[in-house]
Amino acid sequence: IRQGFPEVVFCQGKTVEQVATIVERLAERNKSVLATRASKEMYEAVRRLVPDSIYYELPRLIVVNREEARQDDDRYILVMTAGTSDIPVAEEAAITAELMGNRVTRVFDVGVAGIHRLLAQHEIIQQANVLIVVAGMEGALASVVGGMVDKPVIAVPTSVGYGANFGGLAALLAMLNSCAAGIAVVNIDNGFGAGRMASIINHMR
Amino acid sequence: IRQGFPEVVFCQGKTVEQVATIVERLAERNKSVLATRASKEMYEAVRRLVPDSIYYELPRLIVVNREEARQDDDRYILVMTAGTSDIPVAEEAAITAELMGNRVTRVFDVGVAGIHRLLAQHEIIQQANVLIVVAGMEGALASVVGGMVDKPVIAVPTSVGYGANFGGLAALLAMLNSCAAGIAVVNIDNGFGAGRMASIINHMR
Amino acid sequence: IRQGFPEVVFCQGKTVEQVATIVERLAERNKSVLATRASKEMYEAVRRLVPDSIYYELPRLIVVNREEARQDDDRYILVMTAGTSDIPVAEEAAITAELMGNRVTRVFDVGVAGIHRLLAQHEIIQQANVLIVVAGMEGALASVVGGMVDKPVIAVPTSVGYGANFGGLAALLAMLNSCAAGIAVVNIDNGFGAGRMASIINHMR
Amino acid sequence: IRQGFPEVVFCQGKTVEQVATIVERLAERNKSVLATRASKEMYEAVRRLVPDSIYYELPRLIVVNREEARQDDDRYILVMTAGTSDIPVAEEAAITAELMGNRVTRVFDVGVAGIHRLLAQHEIIQQANVLIVVAGMEGALASVVGGMVDKPVIAVPTSVGYGANFGGLAALLAMLNSCAAGIAVVNIDNGFGAGRMASIINHMR
Amino acid sequence: IRQGFPEVVFCQGKTVEQVATIVERLAERNKSVLATRASKEMYEAVRRLVPDSIYYELPRLIVVNREEARQDDDRYILVMTAGTSDIPVAEEAAITAELMGNRVTRVFDVGVAGIHRLLAQHEIIQQANVLIVVAGMEGALASVVGGMVDKPVIAVPTSVGYGANFGGLAALLAMLNSCAAGIAVVNIDNGFGAGRMASIINHMR
Amino acid sequence: IRQGFPEVVFCQGKTVEQVATIVERLAERNKSVLATRASKEMYEAVRRLVPDSIYYELPRLIVVNREEARQDDDRYILVMTAGTSDIPVAEEAAITAELMGNRVTRVFDVGVAGIHRLLAQHEIIQQANVLIVVAGMEGALASVVGGMVDKPVIAVPTSVGYGANFGGLAALLAMLNSCAAGIAVVNIDNGFGAGRMASIINHMR
Amino acid sequence: IRQGFPEVVFCQGKTVEQVATIVERLAERNKSVLATRASKEMYEAVRRLVPDSIYYELPRLIVVNREEARQDDDRYILVMTAGTSDIPVAEEAAITAELMGNRVTRVFDVGVAGIHRLLAQHEIIQQANVLIVVAGMEGALASVVGGMVDKPVIAVPTSVGYGANFGGLAALLAMLNSCAAGIAVVNIDNGFGAGRMASIINHMR
Amino acid sequence: IRQGFPEVVFCQGKTVEQVATIVERLAERNKSVLATRASKEMYEAVRRLVPDSIYYELPRLIVVNREEARQDDDRYILVMTAGTSDIPVAEEAAITAELMGNRVTRVFDVGVAGIHRLLAQHEIIQQANVLIVVAGMEGALASVVGGMVDKPVIAVPTSVGYGANFGGLAALLAMLNSCAAGIAVVNIDNGFGAGRMASIINHMR
Numbered sequence A, B, C, D, E, F, G, H: 001i002r003q004g005f006p007e008v009v010f011c012q013g014k015t016v017e018q019v020a021t022i023v024e025r026l027a028e029r030n031k032s033v034l035a036t037r038a039s040k041e042m043y044e045a046v047r048r049l050v051p052d053s054i055y056y057e058l059p060r061l062i063v064v065n066r067e068e069a070r071q072d073d074d075r076y077i078l079v080m081t082a083g084t085s086d087i088p089v090a091e092e093a094a095i096t097a098e099l100m101g102n103r104v105t106r107v108f109d110v111g112v113a114g115i116h117r118l119l120a121q122h123e124i125i126q127q128a129n130v131l132i133v134v135a136g137m138e139g140a141l142a143s144v145v146g147g148m149v150d151k152p153v154i155a156v157p158t159s160v161g162y163g164a165n166f167g168g169l170a171a172l173l174a175m176l177n178s179c180a181a182g183i184a185v186v187n188i189d190n191g192f193g194a195g196r197m198a199s200i201i202n203h204m205r
């Protein structure tokens, strides 16, 4: 396995048949397989070949997982979102991290325009080992959270928004220009990449 | 007077001679004159013709003001900045508003990466009548403040930053996409425009 | 209520079920609810749960309003558009403001290429307390109106246009660079934000 | 002569020596030569070789003109600007047109934020044969003028402005998206091109 | 009539009903009406109300024309395209100009990559009074044609292309930066604007 | 201390006096101070007030460090560059990390166009605990390194390059779109941010 | 034949009827015809008129080929892709080159994040005469391959990716900024252009 | 030698000392060295250490060449420019190619706005083996030349121009979107890359 486990398939731009074939082949030789950006139709085709695969509709993930994940008990990755519309991307990150053996805690819909809702989560934020902050629109949540903790923050801009949002560009630029230290950024809507990065960091001893 | 008082000159792209002549002519017929983006050299030329003019070096303003401003005593415009480098733009806004007869309060260097420093100003923020939020880099301060008050917030993105800041674009897009309601935005580094807008609103009865 | 009244739901990017559930829950505890960017299908689902909700098709708003709005009688927000295609965004602004207890006057289709049609509305423009200017294409209406009044102008660029309009960017940049003072800008197509901002200002005493 | 008269040299990006040599050679064989974007230093070098050349400092033009221009007496090109800072570009256009045998009328500093100053020029605008509208910032003047006349309008965006002006992009996009018919656009700051185009049209019989 | 004749309707972004109503009203009071960017469905609705209206499918125009156009016999507008895919935009320009009483000649598919096909049209190009050059992709045709004639050239960039074409931006920038004089540019895909501009110029005496 | 140690000053956009005052004040109360993007002139002013401060010319850092850093002996942060021109940014990262108590190893000038030079460093790459990859131009180094290790990679795009590099945009986009997992990105030229992030991760136990 | 053989039709933006007619006409007079970006529906229409035409579904090509291609036996064009989703563009390049009489070798799915998979193809890369490198996302493959060979590399950025990929812009910029010499770039997704260019070079003697 | 001969140094972003040291070291072990983007000051420092080095001022190249180049006599690379201001980039390409043992022919200042000047060079264009087309502004020369020959064309956009040229973007996009086949593009102002690519192709047998 090139980059740890599990094997991962990026389904966007592939045909239903290609996805089914690839997942089947990988599922024969690996204990866990993750297929991202998979349509329901793709999952139907996969399930026929890999009956123990499951599908997460919101984050559009196909997961094969035949091993009880050894979860870290004492430390967790915190996945946060600014709004409800950011949840699909957040779930992509969260499930990716869980599949890679991490304990994941979710705190959704705590955007900075309601700062007290965010501060009410102070405890859970302080005790996280790694944080994934998922936000569209102005992407300001990453800066506020980054200033609250001394743990690494992975910021995920989302394409949620309209107008001068330009498909997530607004949040991306905001996160790259964050004046809080301890933040690094992944591609717009790249929940998988954030989950993978957070998992690598969380497993460091 | 077209748009209330005082007469305003935008010096950028004019020669020293042009600025001096225009300010002199306006100072003959008006009680107050404001020249923005004026170099020190411009001021030297103006002072020779208009001896009672004064110069603010940081915000690069020339001001002629011969009337005791009738200040609103009971209500103030709050001018806030995220960082120290935003102060010149903030002062352009503040002095503009003061010259137009407003009481102005300043709270500088309360960027969102240190949220508790910002929250410590809670009282002064809540009691403001109009707020001007000046921020470069990720421009997140506008969203947090916008969520704390029900008063109008004028957001001023600044060109402070580097790299993917793209001359203030990052902060501009963030402020336009703010998920807090009650925010409107002026051009990058446009402290004057913000001060003028805030003054108009603050004078509403 | 976080930011005054009513509670607001941004429907874009939410499922029909999510919207219906959220509006129902809010309608139980609030006198008025506003859901923006709602599809007809969303409204069908909402109406089953909240029978006294109504739907505005053009601006795609769902409104619950159980209280006779106390309208300001002596002052009004003027909502203007440059063209007919800007009306949906203008109505989002106007209905938002009305729901928040403002008297709203509409003057549509007075783009600057027919300057005399615009000047014919001189009276109604001069007497407005706050102005919302909605324009796509070159967005020039904001500058002309801004120069005519000393009241605050909220400019709303729209995505109406094609080619080098780039989804509303042309109007947005024009409005941000307006040489008239007393103008501030909200996001492209953000009628709601403009209505909200105008309402806050209009309620200032 | 490829494109009518006079011969034109674009000096930007050429060395002082190159400019001097080219202008000298052209002045030997032509009655008129125009060198655009010429520095004062370039003119010093040219004058030594071509003593009857003259220099316009603001628009940075070197002109050799040995023939009394036959001016159209009954029709004129109107060159208008929104602000004072647009004058250098406007003069590049005006002098180009004059050198090509056109009568030129200038109306400067009539930006749309002061619509009545513009309307006061109604007569002179109506009677122009071709119009050149030079404007930076939001570039709205082209639309208003375009709506007032049925004569061709050449719009010249300028790089005058700052922030979200992006070097003239704001005015360029505004002019391209103008909802007034009868407008065509040249490159940012391209006074020469506008003067040349207007001259061709003005000479049509 | 605001800007000469005929009355023009821009259908994009209007409903079928709106278009039908507007065209009907205009057709009652005017001899000619032009509706651009009209869908077939819109035309069906219009035809029921205005039976003598006709529809051009490729350029998506609805035309009402009850007057024999007085055509200029001695001078013509030449409409040229670089490729076949540019024809819809070219036809929008050509039919607009014809409706406004101009003789129009068409030369299509003479892109610069086959320079001899273009040069074979030398005669017809030289004798045109005004030229409209319609081109997508690299938009180079405008420069070559601009260098061949001393008549005004209206350049229309089209969105034909893919990849780094960015919706017509490539052709637009190329045309704005043309090193040939006597060229002015309209918005991407704006055949109507080009036809209108060319008509105004062609009617100058 | 808000975010661990040391206190950090961002000098860009501050005056010499401001920098000197701030560093002096911080040096009185802290054991270590880091001032980034400091000019030589700023250092001269600082040294007069804080004699034990030192200056790194290439990365333009002022450092005050009064405590023997407890270095991790068994694990190191690897700082890599693609070219020689990326070294100033890399040194900003490296010195930042060292000041925060990390062992740092440098491997410079191993761009992907000479893949064997890079592969020759295989051992040192494999054994790193955290990696910082600094690259301008096409920024491809991050992807290759990211594929070689299962440790976290912090990618720093630099503004090194010209033309379609657009001030570092090319490298930034490349790094954000990396197909290797385990990579996160900081702002263009943000060596400090990368060093800080790597340090936080390297200290995790 | 303007540019060697075969005749080529670019189908995008043409109607089914236009494509069928053009291909039929060309097939009457030429031994080979290539139609790019053709839909299945277009092929159905073509096949009825030109029964010996064939269709490649993935790269969307219609091919008429009545002559046994004289293949170069001793030298080949190598077509490489970074990922599976780049294959359609790669096949457009490969089939174009084959149709023009070149031997083509394919090596797909050797992206730089798995550098050893790429290096395993060392032999086949070294012995190629011309190389076409097709890659989306960060487009880094071109630089690595360009550094491995002294043969010409034609780089084809693809629009494969999402978010800050901006429709292939990320890969395009990366390839243009490659620090490896011997690389030139064609438009995003332009497999045809790359195949044509490689064929011209491969036929040089 | 990594990529054929000679060794190349990219001086931009290096100090005078670094350049001198690197060139000296390379000159000890190689017969030819090329240093691009070198300032005169850099050359002074180099000459002291490598007395037989020479300097080309316009293209800013330092060259060490101790071997009589074996020139191809029967085939030549043609380097063309659209304007005089493109010559520095063209010379960078030409001298690079000459140093690598190619015969180079120059045809400068044949922009497409004077198509007959270009066609007058028909013979010399037809007989070239590889062509380098250097053009700024609208970059149209590449398409016209590409349509005239069946030999490979390397297109080099330059940053010559102003306004909506955006530092060479206009020419770059035009060249990438060329409708002529047989064209590939290098980075803006990258004369070296074009010379290198053309040399590789020209040496193919």
Ligand SMILES: Nc1ncnc2c1ncn2[C@@H]1O[C@H](COP(=O)(O)O)[C@@H](O)[C@H]1O
Pocket (backbone or CB within 6 Å): A083, A084, A085, B179, B180, B181, C008, C009, C010, C011, C036, C037, C190, C191, C192, C193
């Ligand atoms: N059309 C709109 N554009 C921008 N913001 C909106 C819009 N409609 C609602 N909002 C904001 O979105 C918030 C609700 O978001 P949500 O909780 O995701 O429904 C409200 O408090 C409003 O401030």
Ligand SMILES: Nc1ncnc2c1ncn2[C@@H]1O[C@H](COP(=O)(O)O)[C@@H](O)[C@H]1O
Pocket (backbone or CB within 6 Å): D008, D009, D010, D011, D036, D037, D190, D191, D192, D193, E179, E180, E181, H083, H084, H085
């Ligand atoms: N300011 C200007 N902007 C754009 N084009 C210009 C300008 N001045 C001159 N030109 C054009 O540049 C050509 C001369 O270019 P050159 O031969 O390089 O001096 C003239 O024929 C004009 O068409």
Ligand SMILES: Nc1ncnc2c1ncn2[C@@H]1O[C@H](COP(=O)(O)O)[C@@H](O)[C@H]1O
Pocket (backbone or CB within 6 Å): E083, E084, E085, G008, G009, G010, G011, G036, G037, G190, G191, G192, G193, H179, H180, H181
């Ligand atoms: N996929 C493609 N991308 C870019 N250019 C193409 C493509 N396919 C064909 N062409 C070019 O387009 C020309 C045909 O265009 P058309 O006459 O519009 O069918 C051919 O000569 C090719 O040079």
Ligand SMILES: Nc1ncnc2c1ncn2[C@@H]1O[C@H](COP(=O)(O)O)[C@@H](O)[C@H]1O
Pocket (backbone or CB within 6 Å): F083, F084, F085, G179, G180, G181, H008, H009, H010, H011, H036, H037, H190, H191, H192, H193
């Ligand atoms: N003007 C130039 N533009 C782009 N790449 C260049 C240029 N000059 C040299 N190079 C490349 O830069 C490499 C040398 O970079 P360096 O080792 O940093 O001096 C050479 O191998 C060339 O491939």
Ligand SMILES: [Mg+2]
Pocket (backbone or CB within 6 Å): A145, A146, A147, A148, A149, A150, A151, A180, A181, A182, A183, F003
């Ligand atoms: Mg932190």
Ligand SMILES: [Mg+2]
Pocket (backbone or CB within 6 Å): B145, B146, B147, B148, B149, B150, B151, B180, B181, B182, B183, C003
């Ligand atoms: Mg608020």
Ligand SMILES: [Mg+2]
Pocket (backbone or CB within 6 Å): B003, C145, C146, C147, C148, C149, C150, C151, C180, C181, C182, C183
């Ligand atoms: Mg006003």
Ligand SMILES: [Mg+2]
Pocket (backbone or CB within 6 Å): D145, D146, D147, D148, D149, D150, D151, D180, D181, D182, D183, E003
């Ligand atoms: Mg008009």
Ligand SMILES: [Mg+2]
Pocket (backbone or CB within 6 Å): D003, E145, E146, E147, E148, E149, E150, E151, E180, E181, E182, E183
């Ligand atoms: Mg011409």
Ligand SMILES: [Mg+2]
Pocket (backbone or CB within 6 Å): A003, F145, F146, F147, F148, F149, F150, F151, F180, F181, F182, F183
């Ligand atoms: Mg990795």
Ligand SMILES: [Mg+2]
Pocket (backbone or CB within 6 Å): G145, G146, G147, G148, G149, G150, G151, G180, G181, G182, G183, H003
């Ligand atoms: Mg190579």
Ligand SMILES: [Mg+2]
Pocket (backbone or CB within 6 Å): G003, H145, H146, H147, H148, H149, H150, H151, H180, H181, H182, H183
């Ligand atoms: Mg060719």
